[in-house]
Amino acid sequence: xxxxxxxxxxxxxxxxQRFIQLLSNHPWFEITWLAxxxxxxxxxxxxxxxxxxxxxxxxxxxxxxxxxxxxxxxVGELPKIIFAALDADIARDLEPKFASAGCAVISNSSAFRMxxxxxxxxPEVNADHxxxxxxxxxxxxxxxxxxxxxxxxxxxxxxxxxLVLPLKxxxxxxxxESLFVSTMQAVSGAGYPGVASLDILGNVIxxxxxxxxxxxxxxxxxxxxxxxxxxxxxxxxxxxxxNRVAVEDGHMECVSIKLRKPxxxxxxxxxxxxxxxxxxxxxxxxxxxxxxxxHAIDRPQPRLxxxxxxxxxxxxxxxxxCSLLDWKFVVLSHNTIRGAAGAAILNAEVLARLGKFESxxxxxxx
Ligand SMILES: NC(=O)C1=CN([C@@H]2O[C@H](COP(=O)(O)OP(=O)(O)OC[C@H]3O[C@@H](n4cnc5c(N)ncnc54)[C@H](OP(=O)(O)O)[C@@H]3O)[C@@H](O)[C@H]2O)C=CC1
Ligand SMILES: N[C@@H](CC(=O)OP(=O)(O)O)C(=O)O
Numbered sequence: 001x002x003x004x005x006x007x008x009x010x011x012x013x014x015x016x017q018r019f020i021q022l023l024s025n026h027p028w029f030e031i032t033w034l035a036x037x038x039x040x041x042x043x044x045x046x047x048x049x050x051x052x053x054x055x056x057x058x059x060x061x062x063x064x065x066x067x068x069x070x071x072x073x074x075v076g077e078l079p080k081i082i083f084a085a086l087d088a089d090i091a092r093d094l095e096p097k098f099a100s101a102g103c104a105v106i107s108n109s110s111a112f113r114m115x116x117x118x119x120x121x122x123p124e125v126n127a128d129h130x131x132x133x134x135x136x137x138x139x140x141x142x143x144x145x146x147x148x149x150x151x152x153x154x155x156x157x158x159x160x161x162x163l164v165l166p167l168k169x170x171x172x173x174x175x176x177e178s179l180f181v182s183t184m185q186a187v188s189g190a191g192y193p194g195v196a197s198l199d200i201l202g203n204v205i206x207x208x209x210x211x212x213x214x215x216x217x218x219x220x221x222x223x224x225x226x227x228x229x230x231x232x233x234x235x236x237x238x239x240x241x242x243n244r245v246a247v248e249d250g251h252m253e254c255v256s257i258k259l260r261k262p263x264x265x266x267x268x269x270x271x272x273x274x275x276x277x278x279x280x281x282x283x284x285x286x287x288x289x290x291x292x293x294x295h296a297i298d299r300p301q302p303r304l305x306x307x308x309x310x311x312x313x314x315x316x317x318x319x320x321x322c323s324l325l326d327w328k329f330v331v332l333s334h335n336t337i338r339g340a341a342g343a344a345i346l347n348a349e350v351l352a353r354l355g356k357f358e359s360x361x362x363x364x365x366x
Pocket of ligand 1: 011013015036085088109158191
């Protein structure tokens with residue numbers, strides 16, 4: 001695969017740091033551009049960022065200068081691939097500017113996830129939805145005369161990503177009628193500095209702004225059907241309770257599910273074990289096994305299981321009958337790797353494999 005230059009918008013935040021960590025030795029992508037807020041522009045990355053990860057800040061990145069966060073401010077060549085890790089309100093303003101400037105914006109934020117012509121993608125689940133980028137008329141019409149060819153691709157909310165992997169395997173085999181989900185979400189999900197230590201230590205906070213709404217709608221778009229110019233949402237019901245817990249990384253979700261067709265314990269485990277739609281594609285960030293089932297009675301656990309599949313697997317356990325719906329189980333996934341930066345990088349790898357970084361002219365006339 002040809003090596004491509006990439007940029008990171010929101011490079012100093014929790015997700016931005018994960019991008020740097022995961023992209024530093026990436027075989028296909030090379031970081032050549034970094035930006036964050038105006039407060040950081042002009043500083044070296046080392047000066048602007050409070051590095052919070054447990055691997056050293058790469059030397060080359062430490063010395064890079066943060067650029068202005070608009071395409072026209074680029075010193076040197078603006079990369080055609082921009083990974084974006086911005087708060088939704090800021091993303092709503094900045095991401096279209098980069099798409100209009102001809103960049104493929106691979107976004108983490110919720111700003112455009114539910115827009116009808118913007119793909120919301122987990123490659124194992126709905127890579128076919130990526131065809132929506134050909135239909136992103138809003139970006140072509142927004143700024144006539146701007147450099148053509150850019151687009152926005154999004155990955156879902158961190159809880160939706162971990163959950164939708166085991167759900168997709170069940171939807172394919174048995175159909176899903178309704179779901180009850182209760183989350184225990186790590187503090188890194190709130191960015192840095194995030195939740196005050198006095199609020200979270202020894203405590204659980206039963207509220208995360210907009211989280212239940214996002215989980216309830218994104219899952220149905222992810223499991224929906226591509227219809228040429230829009231996604232037909234999956235018809236099912238989901239109710240979510242979202243909670244912040246005193247865990248550093250790793251979101252856990254307790255799930256009860258009603259299926260459309262009866263399924264045995266063995267059939268469900270087989271559906272998860274057989275689920276591997278990206279097998280054979282040799283994508284650098286794809287886990288060997290996207291759903292890892294753990295048979296131990298007390299797993300998964302965030303500290304022990306979040307790094308399975310280099311942080312890209314969804315670990316499932318405790319499958320047992322539910323006295324209210326049909327079955328219940330527990331899901332765990334790493335919120336800043338599979339739930340954010342790793343998810344976006346996997347989306348970019350699929351786009352590279354599909355040739356979607358080459359076909360700028362075709363995109364505009366399609
Ligand atoms: N943390 C997680 O687990 C997940 C996060 N996300 C999403 O990813 C996005 C980033 O989250 P996270 O990294 O946690 O957030 P952080 O608060 O840790 O980081 C925010 C980043 O945005 C930059 N920024 C702030 N204001 C501006 C501005 N006006 N213009 C340009 N850049 C700006 C900051 O730069 P500076 O340092 O200069 O202030 C920083 O780089 C959010 O949309 C979040 O919802 C998605 C899934 C999971
Ligand atoms: N809100 C999530 C993280 C997040 O940023 O989600 P989203 O990408 O949907 O805004 C959490 O707190 O754990």
